[in-house]
Amino acid sequence: MNIRNRLRTHPEVHTGALNDILFILLLFFLIVSTLANPNVIKVSNPKAKSDTKSKQTVVITVDKDQNLYLGQRKVGMDQLETELKTFLAKETDKPSVVINGDSTSHLGTAIKVMQVIKKLGATPVMAVDNSGAK
The missing domain is CATH 3.30.420.270 (Nucleotidyltransferase; domain 5)
Incomplete structure (x- = not known):
């Protein structure tokens, strides 16, 4: 009669709270990313084949x-x-x-x-x- 095998618990990780935290973080980053630069004037730039990079003052x-x-x-x-x-x-x-x-x-x-x-x-x-x- 081996009693020890029946009393042994299986390790489990409960991820219910982790899913809630990840959902809240996702919402936070989505909201912050839309507020990152609200004062930008929207224009559609002309298209070009080469890229112009310059230190802008x-x-x-x-x-x-x-x-x-x-x-x-x-x-x-x-x-x-x-x-x-x-x-x-x-x-x-x-x-x-x-x-x-x-x-x-x-x-x-x-x-x-x-x-x-x-x-x-x-x-x-x-x-x-x-x-x-x-």
Whole structure:
């Protein structure tokens, strides 16, 4: 008569609480990822075959209605030069300014912005989306 074999318990890991914790963590990360950058101006960039990488000092966005944004702040074309001077005065190296233009915006507005950037001694860089290039 072997009594010890009947009293032996089988080790089990109860995962009910673990599933609840994982579900809560998943919800937390989903909510945080949508709030990560709420102040971004949505534009659809033109497509290109090559990738342009540059150390960006400041980003100027031109949306489809020809509105200019310096960072997240809306500025007029007449205020752009004075506002941009304050950003570029802080830089020691040759600064570069990224122009993030909507693909439906007029090219003339982007060219005027480039002229202002070059007048201030910075390098203008046009942001393009190469994810859909063929």
